[in-house]
Amino acid sequence: MTGNPCCPPLAEGTISAADAVDLAAVFKALADPVRLRILSALLAADGQICACDFVTTAGKAQPTVSHHLKVLREAGLVEGARRGTWVWYSVVPSRLADVRRALQTELPTTV
Amino acid sequence: MTGNPCCPPLAEGTISAADAVDLAAVFKALADPVRLRILSALLAADGQICACDFVTTAGKAQPTVSHHLKVLREAGLVEGARRGTWVWYSVVPSRLADVRRALQTELPTTV
DNA sequence: TCCTTGTATCGAGAACTGTCAATACATTGG
DNA sequence: CCAATGTATTGACAGTTCTCGATACAAGGA
Numbered sequence: 235m236t237g238n239p240c241c242p243p244l245a246e247g248t249i250s251a252a253d254a255v256d257l258a259a260v261f262k263a264l265a266d267p268v269r270l271r272i273l274s275a276l277l278a279a280d281g282q283i284c285a286c287d288f289v290t291t292a293g294k295a296q297p298t299v300s301h302h303l304k305v306l307r308e309a310g311l312v313e314g315a316r317r318g319t320w321v322w323y324s325v326v327p328s329r330l331a332d333v334r335r336a337l338q339t340e341l342p343t344t345v
Numbered sequence: 346m347t348g349n350p351c352c353p354p355l356a357e358g359t360i361s362a363a364d365a366v367d368l369a370a371v372f373k374a375l376a377d378p379v380r381l382r383i384l385s386a387l388l389a390a391d392g393q394i395c396a397c398d399f400v401t402t403a404g405k406a407q408p409t410v411s412h413h414l415k416v417l418r419e420a421g422l423v424e425g426a427r428r429g430t431w432v433w434y435s436v437v438p439s440r441l442a443d444v445r446r447a448l449q450t451e452l453p454t455t456v
Numbered sequence: 457t458c459c460t461t462g463t464a465t466c467g468a469g470a471a472c473t474g475t476c477a478a479t480a481c482a483t484t485g486g
Numbered sequence: 487c488c489a490a491t492g493t494a495t496t497g498a499c500a501g502t503t504c505t506c507g508a509t510a511c512a513a514g515g516a
Binding site: 266268294295296297298301302305316318319320 | 503504508513514
């Protein structure tokens with residue numbers, strides 16, 4: 235295929251394979267409506283929310299909510315801290331900032 | 346669960362269920378390393394690239410590349426135009442801008 | 457200690473996704 | 487019309503993800 239008349243050599247500045255995998259992993263964590271609503275609720279609360287509230291908010295069973303919180307945790311997007319019986323979750327703002335920055339640097343547009 | 350001593354009522358300003366589904370759909374299209382590399386190559390080319398080049402670039406079979414291009418197309422992130430035998434693809438910058446804006450408005454942080 | 461309540465994990469089923477061989481479609485050139 | 491080349495679709499398989507019931511773990515109160 236290389237050297238075909240239709241195709242110029244690829245331009246420089248493309249995302250590396252490793253970076254693509256990492257960035258895709260974060261997008262994968264964001265690619266679910268339930269998780270987006272959990273993140274949004276956490277941000278709107280301007281602080282922390284206990285995990286018990288997400289069950290009614292998300293309209294999902296408790297194990298399902300726990301699963302989504304685990305995905306967000308493993309993506310570094312939220313943190314959980316136990317206070318007695320309850321676990322309070324909060325977003326990691328710097329991680330969200332990383333996503334925004336990656337969008338700017340890895341997929342830049344002038345528009 | 347509502348009215349539990351641990352949980353204050355949810356704050357306003359959370360993302361709607363419909364918006365969460367839409368935003369998650371775009372993130373889902375971005376949540377794959379191959380598609381990220383295709384987008385990056387398109388942007389780095391500062392114009393258009395024919396589909397045939399992605400086969401060698403992505404290291405995937407031709408039907409696989411065609412599948413990923415279809416996902417990106419249906420997410421509104423790229424457009425394809427036939428020029429004779431070849432199909433030239435280009436990004437839709439406004440769509441990428443929408444993603445950035447949605448990240449700012451739906452998941453805002455001060456950091 | 458037992459009981460209650462909140463959270464996490466396990467296990468299973470359904471649905472979805474990435475991948476590619478085979479095949480069909482589209483376009484150009486002879 | 488036929489052959490060649492680029493692209494899209496189909497079908498199948500493996501792997502992953504979402505979901506929830508059942509269950510285990512954690513912490514506090516009687």
